[in-house]
Amino acid sequence: MAHPRDTDLLDAPDDGVAMDETRGDVSSATDNFDEDNRFRPEFVRKVEDALEAGEDGEVHDLVEPLHPADIADLFELIDEDERPQLATAIAELMTAEVIAELNDHVRELLVEALSAGAAAQIAEQLDTDDAVAMLEDLDEVDQRAILAELDPEDRAPIETALSYPDESAGRLMSREFVAVPGHLTVGDLIDYLRDQRDISTDFYEVFVIDERMRPLGTCQLSWILRTPRTVKLEDVMKRDQTLIPVDLDQEEVGLRFQKYALISAAVIDNDGRLVGQITADDIAHVIAEEAGEDALLLSGAGEGDINEPIREAYSARVRWLIANLGTAVVASLIIAAFGAAIEKLVALAILMPIVASIGGNAGTQTMAVTVRAIATNQLTESNTQRILWREFRVAFLNGVTIAVLIGVAVALLFTPPLGGVIAAAMVINILIAGLAGVLVPVVFDRLDVDPAVASSVFVTMITDSMGFFAFLGLAVASGLVG
Structure with a gap:
């Protein structure tokens, strides 16, 4: 990342190509779900019967209308031996969104069944945090094989994230964020965000930094849109911010988001430099995961995942x-x-x-x-x-x-x-x-x-x-x- 100059705006590099557009907020195949939005047994049996008969076309037609999250759920409901076959039958539907929504154990099984090149193609579509989640539980040999297939630009941030402790902010953070020097005006920032095509498309606030990439404050998008164009960012930014150390445990990160009602937060390295951001959607998964984990640990049931080997x-x-x-x-x-x-x-x-x-x-x-x-x-x-x-x-x-x-x-x-x-x-x-x-x-x-x-x-x-x-x-x- 370049250092800010008098006329420059800084943004973190995008790790990969943009993900495919979601095929709708809710599944169009409503008849396949019951009143609790769970798959009807009859639909799951149809998919399994088609897989057993080798009718890949029929499988594709059944699955195509589903939301990516529902496709991920379907993988959990069918037999373990049928999952690689399902992935093959709906190859063009296996978008980054589907991979990101898969259960950890299911995703690990599917990735292991893929060639290193095919797995690398999927990883390139994912945000850094999702790519890390996809690779972190694999054997070191498999990890290295997949990483070797990635372009250096995509491989470097994933390798860096994998070097951080397991379940830490470094594993959880996204490297797609927008950071700017504080002397710029609101108008400069708005023009830049409109003109650029290679910056993050999912962010809730802009981080204001100094010349050493250290966070000085934040500007929420709502503030930017309602502030006159001539006002400098350093005059409107919020200086009081919650900074997340890169090695902080994810459970503690979740507690800080709850305590301070955060939508997003900057992640800093040991030198105080901005290296990533964590957003509320990531934390929602962490909070649910940690709550369930403690309950299961009290009973001695381990992870308690029905997909666990x-x-x-x-x-x-x-x-x-x-x-x-x-x-x-x-x-x-x-x-x-x-x-x-x-x-x-x-x-x-x-x-x-x-x-x-x-x-x-x-x-x-x-x-x-x-x-x-x-x-x-x-x-x-x-x-x-x-x-x-x-x-x-x-x-x-x-x-x-x-x-x-x-x-x-x-x-x-x-x-x-x-x-x-x-x-x-x-x-x-x-x-x-x-x-x-x-x-x-x-x-x-x-x-x-x-x-x-x-x-x-x-x-x-x-x-x-x-x-x-x-x-x-x-x-x-x-x-x-x-």
Whole structure:
């Protein structure tokens, strides 16, 4: 990119050719969708039958009226073995928009099935961020083969983006933006934007920069259109702006967009120079992805993508099941220690799962709230004690409520002393669950370990073990079993 001079306007180079025009905002084939805008099973079967029969022309006719996003959805609905065949049958419809909308795992499968040259042709049509998303999950050998097929002008920005950390602003940003020196007038800028054909067509604000490419401020398009032509940009620009470091995690980028209600934001390198922009449409995907990711990680389900290869899904889930097996053994050892008491009073065996189950649910509730608070920066070192005290009070109220209900029921069904024991155990375990639900995620966060990944196993172990120990210990201490 050239440096700004007295009469120059600066804009970032366009990474590739313009994408094909969208074939409509909504699919014209409305009969193929139900009231919830989902493909009808009959339509999917028609496509699959045509693929099986080798009728590529019929497949093309069925798919041609669809919106690119709907074509991407169709790939997810058909069998994995049929996806490359579908791509071949509708080759001319496989635009950059379709590729960009594909599920990550589906896109990876299709790209691997293509030759390096064919994949490179698709990459050239994509914006930098979409091209990076297409290549980043491929093997290094496949990446290099595809990159080698690209023109140097297209290859350089993609290689630079791939050098940034995974799920960082550098991977997410687009290099198509408009940047200008501040001494130019609004009229100069408007004339330039109208005359140029090789600048970005999708932007919401113009970045004002100095001679070293450092952002000075921004001008929203609405301001530019309503400001007299003679006014200098430096006199109308907004100097207060949110700058995104190129290596900032995408989750933190999403939080900044939410907090400051951003439409777009400048991305800067370590020297403070403008290198890209991130827009709200990119962040919408990130926010949805991160929200779902934390929920799945809490359950130990890995990515939780139904298109994820079976081996990867198995690997992600089984390790947490093995960890849960270890925590279950701890709880079993506690039960074994009170084996004699259980033999004398069978009611203990009937009731103790209730204590552990309710405690586990209470711990999961608190843990989910805590992990979300940490992820959204609502829970920090400055308010940890206050949040801990808050959750302790909530746990106490919950514990007393559940204790009264279970205590009365057990007293009526068995004996009043046993009702008192289980009520006391319930209060203790729910209090412990509340504390564990806060402290375990906070400790992991302080150790720079993702609390969404690691907390569930440990909170479960604590609530199960302490629930059994409290109930059986109180039963022995109270003299219910001699």
